[in-house]
Amino acid sequence: xxxxxxxxxxxxxxxxxxxxxxxxxxxxxxxxxxxxxxxxxxxxxxxxxxxxxxxxxxxxxxxxxxxxxxxxxxxxxxxxxxxxxxxxxxxxxxxxxxxxxxxxxxxxxxxxxxxxxxxxxxxxxxxxxxxxxxxxxxxxxxxxxxxxxxxxxxxxxxxxxxxxxxxxxxxxxxxxxxxxxxxxxxxxxxxxxxxxxxxxxxxxxxxxxxxxxxxxxxx
Numbered sequence: 001x002x003x004x005x006x007x008x009x010x011x012x013x014x015x016x017x018x019x020x021x022x023x024x025x026x027x028x029x030x031x032x033x034x035x036x037x038x039x040x041x042x043x044x045x046x047x048x049x050x051x052x053x054x055x056x057x058x059x060x061x062x063x064x065x066x067x068x069x070x071x072x073x074x075x076x077x078x079x080x081x082x083x084x085x086x087x088x089x090x091x092x093x094x095x096x097x098x099x100x101x102x103x104x105x106x107x108x109x110x111x112x113x114x115x116x117x118x119x120x121x122x123x124x125x126x127x128x129x130x131x132x133x134x135x136x137x138x139x140x141x142x143x144x145x146x147x148x149x150x151x152x153x154x155x156x157x158x159x160x161x162x163x164x165x166x167x168x169x170x171x172x173x174x175x176x177x178x179x180x181x182x183x184x185x186x187x188x189x190x191x192x193x194x195x196x197x198x199x200x201x202x203x204x205x206x207x208x209x210x211x212x213x214x215x216x217x218x219x
Contacts, residue, residue, distance in 0.1 A: 011138070011150030028114025033139045036112050036146055039124060043134045046085065046107050051166035054079055055155050056092075058173030067170060072158040075173055082106060085165075087158040089116050095123055102131030109134050109161055111154065112146075136161070 050067035054075050063069065070085040074092025082104040089111040090098075102108055110133055112120045120135070127133045136147045138157070151157045155174055162169045 008139075008148035008150050011148070026114070028117075029137075029139055032112055032114050032117035033137050033146060035121060036117060036135060036137065039121070039135065041124070041128060041133065041135060044107075044132055045134065046132075046165055048084070048166040050168040050170065051085070051162050052170045052172060053155075053158050053162050053174075054083070055158075055171070055173035061172055063172065064170060067168075068166075070158060070162055072173075073154050076101070085109065085161075087111065087154065087161060089113065089154060090119060090123070091116070091154075095126075098127060099130045102127065102133070105131070107132040107134065109136050109149075109158075111149070111157055112137050 048068045050064070051070050052063050052067045053070045053072065054063075055072050056075050058075050058078055060078075060080065068084040069079075069081070070087060071079050071083040073086075073088040076083070076086060076088070076093045076097060082101055083106050085107050086093075086098065086101060087109045088098065098108060108127060108131070110120060110124060110127065112135060124133065124135060134147065136149045136157070138149055138151065149157045149160050151160050159169065159171065
C-alpha cells in the first residue's frame with residue numbers, strides 16, 4: 001500500500017469516529033465511491049516545482065512569478081487568468097467555466113462526495129472531452145482507481161493535493177478565521193466542528209507518515 005493509501009486508511013478510521021461524534025451519515029459517501037468506481041478515466045497527474053494555491057478570499061494580490069497556480073472552486077470567479085490546476089466540487093463554479101479553463105490547458109481535480117456524486121456522474125464524461133480531469137474522493141476506494149484526498153473542506157483538499165504534486169506550496173486567499181456560510185445542507189456550527197476535528201486528525205495522520213505538519217486552510 002502506498003503512502004497516500006495508508007493515510008487514507010487512517011482517515012477512514014477517523015471518519016468513523018467523526019461521524020459518531022457529529023451525528024452525520026457516511027452511507028451516501030460510500031454509495032458515491034461505489035458508483036464512481038465504475039467510471040473509467042484516462043488522466044495525467046501533473047507535477048510542479050512550485051504551486052500557488054488560491055482560495056476564496058483572494059483579492060488580486062500579486063502572485064509569485066516563478067510558481068504555477070491552483071485555484072480552489074469559487075476563487076475561479078475572481079482569479080484573472082487561466083490556472084494550471086483547478087480543484088472543485090462544482091459548488092461554486094459553472095460547468096461552462098470549467099470547460100473554458102480546461103480548453104485553455106487547466107487540469108481539473110473534480111471532488112466527489114455523498115451530496116454531489118449524482119451531478120458528478122452526469123458531467124465527468126463531458127468534462128473529459130475538454131481536457132485532463134482527475135476524479136477524487138475523501139474515501140479510499142477498494143480498487144484505488146479514484147485517488148483519495150483525506151480532508152473535509154475544499155481548501156484542505158486542495159492543499160493536500162498541492163503537497164502531493166508540487167515540491168513547494170504557497171498559499172493565498174485563505175483566512176483561518178473565515179467562516180463559510182455557502183453550505184445550506186448542514187448547520188454552520190456543525191460544519192465548522194467537522195472541519196476543526198478533521199484538521200486535527202489530518203495533522204496527526206500527516207505528521208505520522210511525513211514527519212511534518214500540514215499547512216492549515218479553510219475553503
